[in-house]
Amino acid sequence: MTWHVAEEDLRGYARGELAPPLLWSADSHLVACAECRARLADVSDPVALDAGWERLDAELDAPRPGLFERLLVRFGVADHTARLLAATPILRRSWLLAVVSVLFMSVLMVHTAHTPGLFLGLAPLLPLIGVALSYGPGIDPTYEMAVVAPLHGFRLLMIRTAAVLAAALVLCGLASLALPDYGLRALAWLLPALALTGIGIALMPRLGPVFAPVLTGGAWIGFLIAAQQATEGTPAPFTAPGQAVTAVVALAAAALVRRLRDRFDSSSAHTPFAGFGPGGAV
Numbered sequence: 001m002t003w004h005v006a007e008e009d010l011r012g013y014a015r016g017e018l019a020p021p022l023l024w025s026a027d028s029h030l031v032a033c034a035e036c037r038a039r040l041a042d043v044s045d046p047v048a049l050d051a052g053w054e055r056l057d058a059e060l061d062a063p064r065p066g067l068f069e070r071l072l073v074r075f076g077v078a079d080h081t082a083r084l085l086a087a088t089p090i091l092r093r094s095w096l097l098a099v100v101s102v103l104f105m106s107v108l109m110v111h112t113a114h115t116p117g118l119f120l121g122l123a124p125l126l127p128l129i130g131v132a133l134s135y136g137p138g139i140d141p142t143y144e145m146a147v148v149a150p151l152h153g154f155r156l157l158m159i160r161t162a163a164v165l166a167a168a169l170v171l172c173g174l175a176s177l178a179l180p181d182y183g184l185r186a187l188a189w190l191l192p193a194l195a196l197t198g199i200g201i202a203l204m205p206r207l208g209p210v211f212a213p214v215l216t217g218g219a220w221i222g223f224l225i226a227a228q229q230a231t232e233g234t235p236a237p238f239t240a241p242g243q244a245v246t247a248v249v250a251l252a253a254a255a256l257v258r259r260l261r262d263r264f265d266s267s268s269a270h271t272p273f274a275g276f277g278p279g280g281a282v
């Protein structure tokens, strides 16, 4: 490795003032280069940063990459992105197992109760829960990366969300295949899943990384129960007009997340997102 981040850029990075594309190359380089991380620590507030990198180093310098990470690299994903994805909690075996068992049980109940309602109601919650679980100290090793490199905020969130969505959507899709009797209706969870994930993320800058998804998920469950009581047949979100409305909501939420992107990045030194740090809301 011959190129290193210039001293001046490191100072800008530490202050949270480095702009793209310099920021992106500094981001990628810092993940791979211990020397520049050490230099970054020198030019930044020493105490908090050192502790952050130490914990991150322990995770990043794991003796050898796991199978998933090696697969990603083989498929052309950049080293540092592969490592970030592999360290995403939802992609760890325990979370995947949890998602698989929830889906397995709900598919089983569809077959015994002869209504896809429970499956369609639960499946959209899985990516939302995954995004919520991807944040916060104690759960997330790459949380340190967001702490150390504050400007990672939005990009990190998008990489993680894409990983969580991909995993959850593939698994829910497979579960839908186990419900051939319901045809396309077994896929009616997809748009609600995207809408709930979008709303959950859009509320994060205001409500925090835990309360926003909890509130979104709770509202979804409450709405479904109300819809179930209002009509005998298919709950509103899973009818054709309901799906159209859900699609619009999903797009609106995505646009809102895009508009709020600055709120996820922070120029203050040690909080991953503006407005909410390790402590949670506000």
Ligand SMILES: [Zn+2]
Binding pocket: 003, 004, 005, 029, 033, 034, 035, 036
């Ligand atoms: Zn370097």
